[in-house]
Amino acid sequence: MSNIYCPECEAEIDLAADTFVNEIVVCPDCGIDLEVLSLDPPEVAPAPMEAEDWGE
Amino acid sequence: MIRVSIVGASGYSGGELLRLLLSHPEVEIAQATSRSHLGEYLYQVHPNLRKRTSLKFSDPASLEPCDVLFLALPHGKAQLEINRYADLAPNIIDLSADFRLRSPKLYQQWYGNSHAAPEWLDRFVYGLPELHRDQIRQAHYISGVGCNATAANLALLPLVKAHLIDPEKPVVIEIKVGSSEGGAEGNPGTHHPERSSVIRTFSPFGHRHTAEVIQESGINQVIMTMTSVDLVRGALATVHASPAMGVTTKNLWRAYRETVNENPFLRLVKEQRGIYRVPEPKILTGSNYADLGFDFDEEHHHIISICAIDNLMKGAAGSAVQCMNLMLGFAETLGLEFPGLHPI
Numbered sequence: 001m002s003n004i005y006c007p008e009c010e011a012e013i014d015l016a017a018d019t020f021v022n023e024i025v026v027c028p029d030c031g032i033d034l035e036v037l038s039l040d041p042p043e044v045a046p047a048p049m050e051a052e053d054w055g056e
Numbered sequence: 057m058i059r060v061s062i063v064g065a066s067g068y069s070g071g072e073l074l075r076l077l078l079s080h081p082e083v084e085i086a087q088a089t090s091r092s093h094l095g096e097y098l099y100q101v102h103p104n105l106r107k108r109t110s111l112k113f114s115d116p117a118s119l120e121p122c123d124v125l126f127l128a129l130p131h132g133k134a135q136l137e138i139n140r141y142a143d144l145a146p147n148i149i150d151l152s153a154d155f156r157l158r159s160p161k162l163y164q165q166w167y168g169n170s171h172a173a174p175e176w177l178d179r180f181v182y183g184l185p186e187l188h189r190d191q192i193r194q195a196h197y198i199s200g201v202g203c204n205a206t207a208a209n210l211a212l213l214p215l216v217k218a219h220l221i222d223p224e225k226p227v228v229i230e231i232k233v234g235s236s237e238g239g240a241e242g243n244p245g246t247h248h249p250e251r252s253s254v255i256r257t258f259s260p261f262g263h264r265h266t267a268e269v270i271q272e273s274g275i276n277q278v279i280m281t282m283t284s285v286d287l288v289r290g291a292l293a294t295v296h297a298s299p300a301m302g303v304t305t306k307n308l309w310r311a312y313r314e315t316v317n318e319n320p321f322l323r324l325v326k327e328q329r330g331i332y333r334v335p336e337p338k339i340l341t342g343s344n345y346a347d348l349g350f351d352f353d354e355e356h357h358h359i360i361s362i363c364a365i366d367n368l369m370k371g372a373a374g375s376a377v378q379c380m381n382l383m384l385g386f387a388e389t390l391g392l393e394f395p396g397l398h399p400i
Binding site: 008033 | 324327
């Protein structure tokens with residue numbers, strides 16, 4: 001397990017030991033989808049998220 | 057067990073205090089007074105308390121000594137008898153507006169008449185633990201908080217504390233409120249055909265709670281607009297402010313995260329998916345939580361901060377019980393852990 005920081009909100013994120021490259025993880029604070037770009041060193045980047053208008 | 061009494065227990069805030077204190081593990085309710093409902097069972101006025109207590113409303117003139125006295129009287133009444141109340145209890149928590157403002161001059165300016173006990177104003181601590189936790193722990197006299205002021209002050213808290221807004225620019229606060237804020241006494245405006253389905257801006261500026269926001273935030277230029285909406289409980293504050301030089305979205309994240317981490321009843325709601333992406337009062341009904349959220353238009357230099365509360369809880373009785381917990385050395389969250397309902 002390794003720690004990284006969310007590029008959006010700087011929350012600390014624990015990457016589980018079985019995390020794999022290209023996996024999508026969710027930031028526990030801001031909820032953004034993050035794609036795991038590499039594991040050594042750990043690196044993530046915002047992944048595209050579907051835009052929604054809540055039906056408004 | 058701590059013996060507490062409530063003066064003016066037949067109103068909505070009094071009823072909410074009773075609901076909380078009847079379930080509080082360290083408290084025994086000695087008396088609940090009401091002139092207008094003298095001799096009636098509490099549950100005849102507060103029907104949710106049926107089978108929870110066999111107490112009856114007692115005469116305020118027959119108030120006996122107790123450990124903590126809650127005053128839930130209409131504004132202007134507590135100041136008239138504060139000396140008598142202080143003789144009866146070493147600890148007083150007054151939910152009205154009587155002891156919220158530190159200055160008699162400010163009180164006269166916002167409430168339109170001179171204060172009947174100005175020498176007491178300095179002895180009260182403003183009862184919002186998120187702003188005055190350490191002072192409340194040492195205090196014997198706590199003022200209540202205005203519900204709208206609470207939503208506004210909590211929305212401002214991370215911004216003010218981290219110096220993220222430009223103090224030279226005005227702060228505009230839009231408040232939407234439910235009908236229970238008007239209290240248990242009706243008036244023509246609360247008559248159901250007139251109140252139902254409204255979105256009614258009843259105070260474009262100059263609402264009395266603005267004074268508490270100015271006093272507690274330290275911001276001089278505050279414009280607060282009050283709009284009643286078709287809710288029974290709930291208040292939502294939307295703050296519009298200008299950022300200080302160089303502020304970024306990450307500064308805001310840090311400030312909000314720090315604030316919610318320091319305060320057990322503050323939660324950050326800023327979600328990327330789902331329905332509840334921003335704070336909403338709906339899911340806070342009956343809860344002492346205050347949900348905070350923010351957004352930042354970096355291009356146009358504009359911060360939006362949002363706070364949702366249940367006006368009768370975090371905006372009145374919930375904060376009062378939280379203050380009692382702090383004053384008496386109990387766990388701050390004791391008896392206040394209810395998270396609200398979903399769906400509701």
